[in-house]
Amino acid sequence: MVLSNILVKKTLTIAWLLVIFSGMAGIFWYTDWKYSLPTPVPGQYHPVTTGAYVDLAAKLPIAGNKPVFLHFFNPDCPCSRFNIPYFKALTRKYGDKVSFAIVVVNNQAYTAKEIRHKFDLDVPVSFDSSLAAACGVYSTPQAVLLDGNHCLYYRGNYNKSRYCTDARSNYAQMAIDSLFGSVSRPVFGAYALRAYGCQLPACTKN
């Protein structure tokens, strides 16, 4: 009687733990699944094709004919936050050839100083949300590369991998390299061009 009681309790415990572990697996799976979804395209979105001219005048204090790299950033977006070190790496590598700028897409009252502090970089910061529409950006983090004539050369994700660790899918870097002719322009697929990350303007998606 006592033995069977223990057996029942053990079975019950194992069953209960299986339920808990399934719950855990479910949470991990659900979170990962949400990450893997591309950002929904907003209803009023107007696609901007490659080669379209983007007028930066009065929106960003960028002089000269250097190509411009715009980093669309939202401090409240986890993906954006995670992307900071990678963007910094790009500025270190291409800072002398490309003008880097950060476009903050956020409803909160952040100052340029605060943003520069987050990146520990001295680059122009814009809060002009019209730049996103002008470049066809509807998520963060997004990379936009304009050639010397400020025509859209690349707009898309930084990397296929969320951690920006996959060297074979460093799309933003590949775009810069191809712009300078060191490599031929690759064919960017859906992983590069379909935006992943947080929706604009407020981050509603992890």
Place this chain on the structure above:
Amino acid sequence: MVPQQTYQALHTSYLEKVKLRSDRLMNYFLGSFFVCGLSLAFFYDTWLVAIGIGSLSLIAYYSTKWLLPHSDAYQYMVSIVFGIFMAQFIYQMHGLFEMHFIAFVGSAILITYQNWKLQIPLAALVIVHHASFGYLQYIGYDKIYFTQLDYMTLQTFIIHGILATVIFFICGLWAYQMKMLSERQIRQTFEMGRFQEEQLQRQALLQSNEELKKSNKELDSFVYSVSHDLRAPLSSMLGVIGICEMGDPGPFMEKNISLLKTSIKKLDGFIMDILDYSRNARLEVEKQEIHFDDLVTEITNNLKFMGADDQRKVDIRTNVRNGIAFYSDKSRLSIILNNLISNSIRYQNPEAAEPFVEVRVEVSETSASILIRDNGIGIDKENQGKVFNMFYRVSTKSLGSGLGLYIVKEAVEKLNGVIQLESETGKGTHFNIRLPNFAHSPLITT
């Protein structure tokens, strides 16, 4: 007095303490892990994972503990939960490498339970987790965010695995060592308790021994003085009887006076025995040279007129070979010989043609061998083991007090000697006594 605990009880209570202390610590550690997950959620808004996985882990632990309170399954659950927290933190920090060290933190915490086996679930979880995720990443599955590295090579994985295993092994080893030390401590505590108890018992024993000695001494001196005082009136009575005998008492009175005399002599003999016993017990052994010839002659002379009137005279033969000086206690030796020879006279065999008692003494440098042999009635086998007991008499018709042989044995032992008895009913009795020669050996009093 320290209560005597069984080793098992002490062992169980100690292990119970370790378990309770560790369980209490686990509450804090698991709480801290949960809070840690919450604080990590701020980085990348991983609230669902922090709250969801964190609380499910805590529920898994506490429900196992609640459902199986007497099993140590919940301890293994802690181990699993630490592995899950590691996975949770890695996930929350998007594969931040340093989060893998949480497994080692967990491994170190588990040492407190002093059970090396608790390392196994954690190690297994970490290895399976690494192997499966690493493999998925390796074959190009891109939905796995297990590490920020490009991908994990087999070599990296193996080095990782070995290092992790080494840490789990070492933590397991410490747990095992701690358990061994605890076991030793429990054993020492137990031995200490037992030792203390033994000490106290020995002390109590010594004390009661002292008290016993004291009361024995008191009893001895009481017996001595009482016996002594009793003899005086007996002597007076004998004197009065002597006077009565000198008159003309007539045949009736003569018979009664004779009975009275016998009874008084018997009583006097008994008192003398008690006095002998008392002297033997009370007095220290006195070392002096023994002249066996003189001693035996003196005793036999005293015993010449012993025995009932209808008894035949017993031939007392002595054979003493003592070229070597023998040292012992004369008064005790006298008690021994007196008792044994008088027994031989008293218990002579009426059927024997010539009743005799032979006293043969041989002296050497180290000892003296005394043989007292008679052709008396003998002692049957059944009684031979009992004759040296106090107040033991072979039959109710026995004339003695039942103290004689007891006193002999006591005196022989006082002199560090041994006594042996050989006897056959109807044929006679041999008493063989071996006494050490105190001429050279030191006197050992018992």
